[in-house]
Amino acid sequence: MECEAYLHGDEASHAYGGKTPRNASMFLGPFHAYVYKIYGTSFCVNVTSEAPDVGAAVLVRALEPVDGLPLMRRRRGVDSLRELCRGPGRLCQALAIDLRCNGLSLLSSSELWLEAGEARKRRIGLSPRIGISQAAHRRLRYYEVGNDFLSGARHLSP
């Protein structure tokens, strides 16, 4: 998995300017889904990470496909395993995540939830976030070193 943190007081965060109709689910308290449409075409999913009324979330940028491969291939219209969930918009399409999922509690929803993955040794790398211009120097992107299912061209140092 690959993700990026968007913190309280972070210029690059959608919550930086306060609560709006679009980012309202960033303020629901931890472990809620914040889903938004980007460039009118793709969806991105975040997991909220702070107490209620504090706008912060973690953007899921890529996943390693494990289960439900035929269904995800059908939704994506792509055969390549590597391209199924590589990128925030792509993984939303593969998992059928859209605005209906916005605001769901990941602890109590039967639509969208988190599960523990395979137990294995992982090295977590840090790098600057991808695709932003504000606060672009901050190393708030987290990824599994050596994993083949990462977005972005650059896999920087751990």
Add this chain to the structure above:
DNA sequence: AAGAAGATTCGCT
């Protein structure tokens, strides 16, 4: 009230 930019992806060159 209108226009530009954005946590993107896809298709064409």
Add this chain to the structure above:
DNA sequence: GCGAATCTTCTTA
């Protein structure tokens, strides 16, 4: 590599 698709927000008039 470049541009289109097309929605929300922020800036400018």
